Amino acid sequence: MARYRRRRRSPWARPSVLTVAALAVGAGAWWMSPFADPLTDGVELLIGGAPPSLTSSRPEFDTTNGARPGVTEKGAAPNAATPEGASPVGQRAASLTVAGRQALERGELIAARTYLSDALQAGLEEPEQALVRAELTRLGNETIFSSRILADDPLTERYIIQSGDSLGKIAKANKVSVDLLASINGIANVNRIRAGQTIKIIHGPFHAVLDKSVYVLDVYMGSTFAKHFKVGLGADDSTPTGKWQVAVKLENPTYYPPRGGRIIAADDPKNPLGERWIGLQGISGEAVGQMRYGIHGTIEPQSIGQSVSMGCVRMYNEDVTSLYIYLVEEHSTVTVHD
Secondary structure: OOEOOOOOOOOOOOOOOOOOEOOOOOOOOHHHOOOOOEOOOOOOOOOOOOOOOEEOOOHHHOHHHOOOOOEEOOOOOOOOOOOOOOOHHHHHHHHHHHHHHHHHHOOOHHHHHHHHHHHHHHHOOOOHHHHHHHHHHHHHHHHOOOOOOOOOOOOEEEEEOOOOOOHHHHHHHOOOOHHHHHHHHOOOOOOOOOOOOEEEEEOOOEEEEEEOOOOEEEEEEOOEEEEEEEEEEEHHHOOOOEEEEEEEEEEOOOEEOOOOOOOEOOOOOOOOOOOEEEEEEEEEHHHOOOOOEEEEOOOOHHHOOOEEEOOOEEEOHHHHHHHHHHOOOOOOEEEEEO
């Protein structure tokens, strides 16, 4: 918890690229990429064979708009191998995971991202949950946070800048930050764009889900997983659960100790907030009405994964810098649960 004073400057994030290596089955130019790198270590990827028949409510798999083979709006029970004795929920999560990895083998990145995102939310257990998160993070880096535009991606789009446009106007219309659009499109000066220029846009907003039990904050676009971060929380269960709205974002915040004491200026190496502050406003649950909590960096990186703060959410400085450009004021939310 802290009070703060606004001082802004343009953040920057480096786009990253998904690099995938797979066993070649037949010809596949994408698999032969010089950037190839295994998606997972020790994960068996199922090669060949038809994808399992699955039920999906995702818009990109709506059968009225041409669903992929084997995917139906009200399909038969999954036919992929599942752990013996698994619950229906566990069976569905396992089948979705298999389908996602099969799609990945075929080079169908959007289908893979959809299946694996649904599998994660269906209730995967560890260690499979961690493996799927890693796969989805790399898929997000390739399909969302890079300059690459995939024709079948409902979350992104190619856009031709019109006369009178500004990057800020385009970002606002899509509920994302101007700095994110600048980052993924390699635009060094957000005030220097030209009519006729083609850029990639993202249809936001992003939102975050924080699981207090494992100190994990996941970033989503709708129901699609995009990013994964570790966090630190409040001592004595002092981080309230519930839903929060992103109210304000500040760079280099001045720290005002909530219990009194010396005010610590921005850029002071002793400032416990680091260089980013994402101020939150509670809108439901225990959080409702709360105004003095936020997500920030830290000068104590060893505290990540622990409950030692006065209630705010701590992140590694490089992680909160990324989260800062994903979330937008008023539109993005953060849901905290036990």
